[in-house]
Amino acid sequence: MSKFRVVTPKGASFTVAGGGYDYEREALDPIGAEIIEAPANEAEFIAAAKTADAIYAKGMPITKAVIDALENCKVITLGSVGVDSVDVKAATARGIPVTNIPDTFIEEVADHAMMLLLAGFRRLIEQDKMVRSGRWAEGRPALLKIPRLMGQTLGFISFGRVARAVAKRAAPFGLRMMAYDPFIQETLMYDHGVIPATLSEVLSQSDFVSMHAPARPEVHHMLTEKHFRQMKKSAIFVNTGRGATVDEEALIKALQEGWIAHAALDVLEKEPPSHNNPMLGMDNVTLTAHVASASARFDEARKRRVGYELSLVLQGMWPVSCVNPSVLQNTALRRWQPVSMDRGPNS
Numbered sequence: 001m002s003k004f005r006v007v008t009p010k011g012a013s014f015t016v017a018g019g020g021y022d023y024e025r026e027a028l029d030p031i032g033a034e035i036i037e038a039p040a041n042e043a044e045f046i047a048a049a050k051t052a053d054a055i056y057a058k059g060m061p062i063t064k065a066v067i068d069a070l071e072n073c074k075v076i077t078l079g080s081v082g083v084d085s086v087d088v089k090a091a092t093a094r095g096i097p098v099t100n101i102p103d104t105f106i107e108e109v110a111d112h113a114m115m116l117l118l119a120g121f122r123r124l125i126e127q128d129k130m131v132r133s134g135r136w137a138e139g140r141p142a143l144l145k146i147p148r149l150m151g152q153t154l155g156f157i158s159f160g161r162v163a164r165a166v167a168k169r170a171a172p173f174g175l176r177m178m179a180y181d182p183f184i185q186e187t188l189m190y191d192h193g194v195i196p197a198t199l200s201e202v203l204s205q206s207d208f209v210s211m212h213a214p215a216r217p218e219v220h221h222m223l224t225e226k227h228f229r230q231m232k233k234s235a236i237f238v239n240t241g242r243g244a245t246v247d248e249e250a251l252i253k254a255l256q257e258g259w260i261a262h263a264a265l266d267v268l269e270k271e272p273p274s275h276n277n278p279m280l281g282m283d284n285v286t287l288t289a290h291v292a293s294a295s296a297r298f299d300e301a302r303k304r305r306v307g308y309e310l311s312l313v314l315q316g317m318w319p320v321s322c323v324n325p326s327v328l329q330n331t332a333l334r335r336w337q338p339v340s341m342d343r344g345p346n347s
């Protein structure tokens with residue numbers, strides 16, 4: 001009989017083809033913790049998770065109803081940066097720490113954001129189609145209409161870890177950069193050659209708007225019609241954050257009516273999109289399938305980090321990355337390292 005039960009919804013998202021090796025186990029086996037898969041529907045999950053020592057959240061939303069039913073849970077662990085699949089407020093109210101993996105694949109996501117920006121700007125998909133369909137001669141005239149990249153303005157919405165890594169990549173291209181993020185110190189922006197700005201300034205002055213806001217209830221549909229109307233007609237909108245931060249209907253209207261030029265998106269409101277999502281047929285949209293974090297090291301890095309966070313808490317210690325750290329002081333867990341209490345609105 002295992003000492004600790006970690007319950008997780010069956011049918012994980014993210015997993016490599018064929019399942020992959022359970023790197024979490026390298027941290028969990030030595031402490032006698034077992035990962036148990038439970039059906040990914042709320043009622044059956046609650047029945048299996050009620051007495052669990054920990055929840056490993058993936059795929060299924062961990063709602064208030066699930067959280068309120070937990071009798072013995074010491075931590076809810078996420079194998080992602082985004083914490084939108086867990087009701088963090090409900091966990092905080094129950095005094096349960098929630099952990100994520102914020103520093104695991106920043107570089108991959110930043111590479112992807114930069115790729116989307118460049119592909120949208122240099123019209124990669126359109127150029128590729130022209131060559132394949134025998135319209136070679138149309139390629140050059142299409143690009144003769146666009147400005148050169150150097151000197152264009154890149155505006156960030158949110159200036160967290162990923163946006164900062166994008167800024168490092170964008171600086172050598174000679175882009176002017178500005179950012180809206182009321183939650184971080186302006187010095188961090190200046191350190192990256194980025195000018196602090198209001199949301200309106202970012203929207204109205206940027207040639208590229210790169211969206212990195214986390215999907216929290218208060219950030220839901222942060223960008224609406226009025227925001228797309230403020231953007232330049234030539235603007236390219238890049239989103240590698242979360243689809244829910246954008247009113248997708250408004251974005252589609254903006255693209256169809258020419259308020260902005262192009263959207264390059266790794267994330268959508270509904271993933272995968274339904275077959276009648278108009279963006280699937282639009283030439284001024286570049287899409288990838290929420291894959292920005294993926295690389296050959298993704299599965300191992302994510303699982304090892306999840307195993308580490310779980311094993312710390314199950315052995316009675318503070319986790320390394322807690323999104324609601326205010327709860328830690330009221331737990332029996334031991335503080336063994338400095339942890340920043342300065343986290344977002346949910347903490």
Ligand SMILES: NC(=O)C1=CN([C@@H]2O[C@H](COP(=O)(O)OP(=O)(O)OC[C@H]3O[C@@H](n4cnc5c(N)ncnc54)[C@H](OP(=O)(O)O)[C@@H]3O)[C@@H](O)[C@H]2O)C=CC1
Nearest residue numbers: 081082158160161162181183212214240241292293343344
């Ligand atoms: N496409 C993909 O595969 C991936 C997507 N992501 C998404 O990207 C997002 C950003 O990642 P990352 O940069 O690592 O996250 P960070 O937590 O490092 O940065 C997010 C920043 O946004 C700030 N913020 C919070 N609310 C607002 C708001 N209303 N307006 C402006 N800024 C706000 C945060 O402040 P504070 O910390 O105070 O809350 C923080 O400074 C993640 O939340 C995740 O959803 C991440 C990885 C992979």
Ligand SMILES: O=C(O)C(=O)CO
Nearest residue numbers: 079080081082290293
């Ligand atoms: O970590 C996240 O938030 C992701 O979206 C991973 O793909």
